[in-house]
Amino acid sequence: MERSLRDRIIALAEEARRAQRALSAKSHGERMAGIEAIGDKLREKWPQVVAANELDMEAGRALGLSEALLDRLYLDRERIEAIAGASEVLLHQPDPVGQVVEGSTLEEGMGLLKKTVPMGVLGMIYEARPNVTVDAVALALKSGNGILLRGGKEALNSNRALVALMKEALTEVDLDPGLIGFIDDTTHDSSNILMGLKGHVDVLIPRGSGRLISAVTQNATVPTIETGVGNCHLYVDAKADVDMAAAIFENGKTQRPGVCNALETLLIHREVAGDFFPKLREIAEAHGVVIHGDSATLAEFPQAKPVTEEDFANEFLDYAIAVKVVDGLDEAVEHIGRYSSGHSEVIVTEDIAAAEEFTQRVDAAVVYVNASSRFTDGGCFGYGMEMGISTQKLHVRGPFGAQHLVTTKYIVTGRGQIRS
Amino acid sequence: MERSLRDRIIALAEEARRAQRALSAKSHGERMAGIEAIGDKLREKWPQVVAANELDMEAGRALGLSEALLDRLYLDRERIEAIAGASEVLLHQPDPVGQVVEGSTLEEGMGLLKKTVPMGVLGMIYEARPNVTVDAVALALKSGNGILLRGGKEALNSNRALVALMKEALTEVDLDPGLIGFIDDTTHDSSNILMGLKGHVDVLIPRGSGRLISAVTQNATVPTIETGVGNCHLYVDAKADVDMAAAIFENGKTQRPGVCNALETLLIHREVAGDFFPKLREIAEAHGVVIHGDSATLAEFPQAKPVTEEDFANEFLDYAIAVKVVDGLDEAVEHIGRYSSGHSEVIVTEDIAAAEEFTQRVDAAVVYVNASSRFTDGGCFGYGMEMGISTQKLHVRGPFGAQHLVTTKYIVTGRGQIRS
Numbered sequence: 001m002e003r004s005l006r007d008r009i010i011a012l013a014e015e016a017r018r019a020q021r022a023l024s025a026k027s028h029g030e031r032m033a034g035i036e037a038i039g040d041k042l043r044e045k046w047p048q049v050v051a052a053n054e055l056d057m058e059a060g061r062a063l064g065l066s067e068a069l070l071d072r073l074y075l076d077r078e079r080i081e082a083i084a085g086a087s088e089v090l091l092h093q094p095d096p097v098g099q100v101v102e103g104s105t106l107e108e109g110m111g112l113l114k115k116t117v118p119m120g121v122l123g124m125i126y127e128a129r130p131n132v133t134v135d136a137v138a139l140a141l142k143s144g145n146g147i148l149l150r151g152g153k154e155a156l157n158s159n160r161a162l163v164a165l166m167k168e169a170l171t172e173v174d175l176d177p178g179l180i181g182f183i184d185d186t187t188h189d190s191s192n193i194l195m196g197l198k199g200h201v202d203v204l205i206p207r208g209s210g211r212l213i214s215a216v217t218q219n220a221t222v223p224t225i226e227t228g229v230g231n232c233h234l235y236v237d238a239k240a241d242v243d244m245a246a247a248i249f250e251n252g253k254t255q256r257p258g259v260c261n262a263l264e265t266l267l268i269h270r271e272v273a274g275d276f277f278p279k280l281r282e283i284a285e286a287h288g289v290v291i292h293g294d295s296a297t298l299a300e301f302p303q304a305k306p307v308t309e310e311d312f313a314n315e316f317l318d319y320a321i322a323v324k325v326v327d328g329l330d331e332a333v334e335h336i337g338r339y340s341s342g343h344s345e346v347i348v349t350e351d352i353a354a355a356e357e358f359t360q361r362v363d364a365a366v367v368y369v370n371a372s373s374r375f376t377d378g379g380c381f382g383y384g385m386e387m388g389i390s391t392q393k394l395h396v397r398g399p400f401g402a403q404h405l406v407t408t409k410y411i412v413t414g415r416g417q418i419r420s
Numbered sequence: 421m422e423r424s425l426r427d428r429i430i431a432l433a434e435e436a437r438r439a440q441r442a443l444s445a446k447s448h449g450e451r452m453a454g455i456e457a458i459g460d461k462l463r464e465k466w467p468q469v470v471a472a473n474e475l476d477m478e479a480g481r482a483l484g485l486s487e488a489l490l491d492r493l494y495l496d497r498e499r500i501e502a503i504a505g506a507s508e509v510l511l512h513q514p515d516p517v518g519q520v521v522e523g524s525t526l527e528e529g530m531g532l533l534k535k536t537v538p539m540g541v542l543g544m545i546y547e548a549r550p551n552v553t554v555d556a557v558a559l560a561l562k563s564g565n566g567i568l569l570r571g572g573k574e575a576l577n578s579n580r581a582l583v584a585l586m587k588e589a590l591t592e593v594d595l596d597p598g599l600i601g602f603i604d605d606t607t608h609d610s611s612n613i614l615m616g617l618k619g620h621v622d623v624l625i626p627r628g629s630g631r632l633i634s635a636v637t638q639n640a641t642v643p644t645i646e647t648g649v650g651n652c653h654l655y656v657d658a659k660a661d662v663d664m665a666a667a668i669f670e671n672g673k674t675q676r677p678g679v680c681n682a683l684e685t686l687l688i689h690r691e692v693a694g695d696f697f698p699k700l701r702e703i704a705e706a707h708g709v710v711i712h713g714d715s716a717t718l719a720e721f722p723q724a725k726p727v728t729e730e731d732f733a734n735e736f737l738d739y740a741i742a743v744k745v746v747d748g749l750d751e752a753v754e755h756i757g758r759y760s761s762g763h764s765e766v767i768v769t770e771d772i773a774a775a776e777e778f779t780q781r782v783d784a785a786v787v788y789v790n791a792s793s794r795f796t797d798g799g800c801f802g803y804g805m806e807m808g809i810s811t812q813k814l815h816v817r818g819p820f821g822a823q824h825l826v827t828t829k830y831i832v833t834g835r836g837q838i839r840s
Contacts, residue, residue: 021757021781024780024781025780104802106795106800106801106802107800107802108791108795108800110791110795112801114818117783119813120783120813198637202813203813203814217618217641218641221637221638223643223644223646223812223813223814224643225814226643241836244835244836247836247838248836248838250838251838251839255838255839337441355833359829359831360444360445361441361444363537363540363829364829365829365830366829366830366831366832367829367830367831367832368832368833368834369831369832369833369834370833370834370835370836370837371528371530371832371833371834371835371836371837371838372837372838372839374838374839375526375528375530375832375837375839380526380527380528380839381526381532381830382524382526382527392643393539393540393622393623393643393827394623394643394645394814394815394827395814395815397827397828397829397830398828398830407813407814407817408817408818409779409783409784409785409786409787409817410785410786410787410801410817410818411779411786411787411789412786412787412788412789412791412795413775413788413789413790413791414788414789414790414791415664415790415791416661416664416667416668416790416791417790417791417792417795418667418668418670418671418675418791418792418794419671419675419792419794419795419800
């Protein structure tokens with residue numbers, strides 16, 4: 001009798017749990033040997049991954065995936081080398097597990113230690129990019145966790161090949177390949193089952209579109225780290241250096257418009273609008289950025305689209321920008337407070353008081369003064385590699401890596417103390 | 421036209437949000453003046469609270485509430501004084517807000533600071549005890565947050581009176597009374613609405629029965645800190661000091677059997693069962709503890725009930741204990757792994773290797789060696805006062821107070837850096 005999908009996924013979770021418990025008895029060095037073995041294996045057997053990836057690419061072309069999506073999916077020897085190299089950055093970082101983060105002697109004389117310990121079993125739901133498959137496993141090994149992977153259907157063959165090689169690598173260095181649970185069903189059913197596996201999965205990380213993330217928020221019973229939706233604003237203050245503002249705008253909007261730390265709305269102080277508009281025009285024309293403007297912007301750009309509530313509320317993830325002229329920092333902060341997804345927000349100003357007020361009042365994971373929102377990234381922040389960018393306030397906020405995939409355990413040691 | 425309950429609760433959340441934003445511009449001292457003013461007000465106007473509490477007590481007696489529940493509900497001058505005094509402990513603790521917890525200079529030269537900031541608006545769903553109303557507000561002030569309170573129907577009049585006095589106190593020290601949103605509807609509707617206010621409420625804390633907590637886990641879209649269910653075990657090791665084990669058992673089971681850090685299951689190593697059973701008999705008889713035993717226990721206590729799967733899986737919260745004789749630490753750890761709610765777990769042993777292995781392998785918020793599980797408490801752990809005891813792994817685990825009701829914000833300051 002065929003087991004149900006739910007039973008199969010639970011079996012993977014239980015296997016990951018058992019393997020994770022065994023992993024807890026291993027040293028950091030033994031876990032790192034797993035990451036090294038994975039890198040070696042990918043370098044050795046890259047043609048297997050490329051062959052599997054070709055199947056995904058063919059299927060993707062047949063389905064009419066966009067060039068951008070096909071590019072995210074594509075793997076060759078060089079990209080596989082880059083994936084292997086990226087995870088090896090983790091080798092040289094300190095062990096996030098077993099750190100004593102608090103300690104005291106309690107009133108009654110017991111010793112109290114608070115130590116970091118692995119979460120247990122992570123669950124990850126993600127979309128097209130196959131490099132996430134390897135990144136997630138490397139971060140799980142670094143943090144001592146097991147992991148269930150539920151990737152997107154576009155990358156199914158690539159992911160399957162990558163997981164097979166990673167399991168082979170783990171086995172060779174005496175780590176249990178059951179640490180990696182690969183869910184090869186890519187229907188909504190498997191995501192929904194994974195979201196509901198409270199007790200089997202300790203934390204769920206959705207990484208992908210706003211739609212995926214909101215489905216998880218609505219349905220998950222497993223505690224979740226919400227990631228990625230970035231409705232990011234740039235406020236050009238009255239005292240801005242407009243050349244700097246233009247460079248930061250161009251970088252934030254056009255370097256990679258499809259990512260979560262790209263800019264989506266430009267708020268321009270009325271006093272500098274006259275100076276800034278010519279630069280906006282130049283950048284928009286050079287990159288084909290469509291302007292969705294308020295009335296003050298439309299007066300200058302008659303061919304622009306009138307901006308809507310929808311434009312302010314959502315990410316374009318494309319060569320398009322919402323533009324609004326504001327009367328001051330108050331109006332900018334209020335606009336951001338209404339529409340921001342709490343990801344990355346930027347002020348460009350030479351005025352120290354404005355910078356201070358903006359950073360204090362804007363409620364987001366990262367607030368920038370005179371720098372590009374594109375820096376919100378685990379690599380740029382020095383975490384080596386990221387599992388995602390949290391836009392929630394619970395547990396971790398902003399880019400997070402292995403050091404955030406742990407929880408704590410109190411250990412209290414006494415000589416028979418009881419509570420009076 | 422009467423507004424819907426949902427609209428009313430959203431209006432309270434928005435008021436708390438506005439008030440919280442204003443609070444962010446105030447100093448720690450100004451927030452602490454709020455806690456002091458609340459203490460003074462409760463001491464001055466305690467008869468108003470007692471009068472309201474009498475209504476709740478009458479209603480409770482009419483409803484046939486148990487003596488234990490009535491006792492938890494009851495307030496008199498002395499108890500109100502104790503409530504005021506408890507929150508004043510927070511005055512002398514450091515400000516959890518505005519702490520720089522990380523800082524670096526990034527590759528491109530920008531300065532990065534990671535600072536603690538308030539969560540924003542907390543939501544709390546809780547049951548009978550009116551002291552929680554004041555504790556929660558004091559912790560919210562300490563951590564710079566607004567709060568929505570949805571207490572139990574048994575304490576409605578007491579809570580309303582306490583909130584009215586607290587709002588009066590805040591107004592007198594120029595803090596916005598809108599910081600406290602009191603939901604005076606105690607139907608399931610109001611809880612369900614609160615659980616779904618994602619975007620309006622930043623974190624939800626249910627504090628009460630297992631049923632409440634599991635309803636929240638199933639239905640909440642707001643990120644949640646799960647609290648309180650404690651299916652706690654005591655393992656009496658082969659090398660235990662049996663007198664110490666008996667004292668820790670008696671304290672854990674009988675001092676306050678209705679609380680989450682009370683013991684629910686006793687696992688006894690076969691080698692010490694002969695020595696420990698007489699002590700178990702003595703304690704059970706002295707306190708009227710009903711034994712639910714496995715076959716080895718029943719052989720010694722023929723009048724005991726046979727233990728069921730249900731007994732192992734759930735809290736008794738009463739003078740009852742599940743008892744199992746095990747062959748060793750492995751079996752104890754496996755039993756705990758299967759049934760524990762991850763709250764507090766205890767080993768009594770003189771064997772340092774057994775202690776080490778137990779603390780390493782048992783996955784719980786607090787693991788005790790030779791001390792009572794009853795110490796799992798924010799006060800005992802030196803946090804002054806607790807909002808609850810987290811049994812989840814995300815964000816905080818174990819007793820948590822004001823210092824855990826914050827999140828972080830990265831502030832990145834540059835001179836026009838863009839990403840290449």
